Amino acid sequence: MITESPTPLRKPDSLRSQVENYLREAIMNGRFKPGEKLSERELCELLDVSRPSLREALRKLEAEKLITMVLHRGPMVSSISxxxxxxxxxxxxxxxxxxxxxxxxxxxxxxxxxxxxxxxxxxxxxxxxxxxxxxxxxxxxxxxxxxxxxxxxxxxxxxxxxxxxxxxxxxxxxxxxxxxxxxxxxxxxxxxxxxxxxxxxxxxxxxxxxxxxxxxxxxxxxxxxxxxxxxx
CATH class of the missing domain: 1.20.120.530 (GntR ligand-binding domain-like)
Incomplete structure (x- = not known):
């Protein structure tokens, strides 16, 4: 359950990069663990962003292989074998x-x-x-x-x-x-x-x-x- 309450992200021109940076850092510092499912609804509420904005950021992290999109389950934090x-x-x-x-x-x-x-x-x-x-x-x-x-x-x-x-x-x-x-x-x-x-x-x-x-x-x-x- 995501309970952290950071300052809402407000600037439209840099919104996606801010969401990307938050998620990237959260993965790097162990806030989100390998194999953990990410709830889009909870992340939208946490970051005060729309689902399209969140999904744009998730696509970028998927390209970096930090996020894996799993059929019928949604985004998960990737594991490195x-x-x-x-x-x-x-x-x-x-x-x-x-x-x-x-x-x-x-x-x-x-x-x-x-x-x-x-x-x-x-x-x-x-x-x-x-x-x-x-x-x-x-x-x-x-x-x-x-x-x-x-x-x-x-x-x-x-x-x-x-x-x-x-x-x-x-x-x-x-x-x-x-x-x-x-x-x-x-x-x-x-x-x-x-x-x-x-x-x-x-x-x-x-x-x-x-x-x-x-x-x-x-x-x-x-x-x-x-x-x-x-x-x-």
Missing amino acids: LAEARDLYAIRALFESYAVSGFAKLASDEAVARLGDVVQTLKDEAASGDRKRLLAAKADFYDVILNGCGNALIKEMLLSLLSRINLLRATSFSSPDRLPESLKEIDQLYAHIKARNADAAGKAAVLHIQNAEKAALDVLSQEQPLALPTPS
């Missing part, structure tokens, strides 16, 4: 290590300095305990790298996977020992970038993703996620 998680981490390791290596070689000194600022912000948000801000800081970290890696196609491909990557990122951070280790790995990665050691930076990126994968798969195994329902 262990096999899908492994596939996503394999793609991440391949693309992000390439991007990190490119950034170390090609990024301007200003971009490297900006990355250092973001690393510090990431540490600050980790200390704050705010999961939403922590994930936003991690997204900023990769945004700087993707904008400075010299390969627009890599950025485009990773952005197409962003929602599911962030969902797995949130899962790995839920492991109690993962965050401190993650910050150490990012410090090491940034040190290699600052030294303009592209090869070492790429290897550090792969190690970081492999460790995140282990943490996330451990959590997913314990939760025994349901298989994705067959879409309508």
Whole structure:
């Protein structure tokens, strides 16, 4: 039963994006669980929006594979299986290590300095305990790298996977020992970038993703996620 009462969403020009953002964040932070059925009536009442506006937002989240539309049942929060998680981490390791290596070689000194600022912000948000801000800081970290890696196609491909990557990122951070280790790995990665050691930076990126994968798969195994329902 949905009982939360946020401020109603009022601006027509940005209504769909506001609904999308609310639902996306609710899924990322565990407010809505994998396999959970979403009541359109309750969501409309909660967000003070019409059903057509809600359904537009749900279609966008379905395209991001965060929502699955199930015949005769309606929208449900998608689950990521262990096999899908492994596939996503394999793609991440391949693309992000390439991007990190490119950034170390090609990024301007200003971009490297900006990355250092973001690393510090990431540490600050980790200390704050705010999961939403922590994930936003991690997204900023990769945004700087993707904008400075010299390969627009890599950025485009990773952005197409962003929602599911962030969902797995949130899962790995839920492991109690993962965050401190993650910050150490990012410090090491940034040190290699600052030294303009592209090869070492790429290897550090792969190690970081492999460790995140282990943490996330451990959590997913314990939760025994349901298989994705067959879409309508």
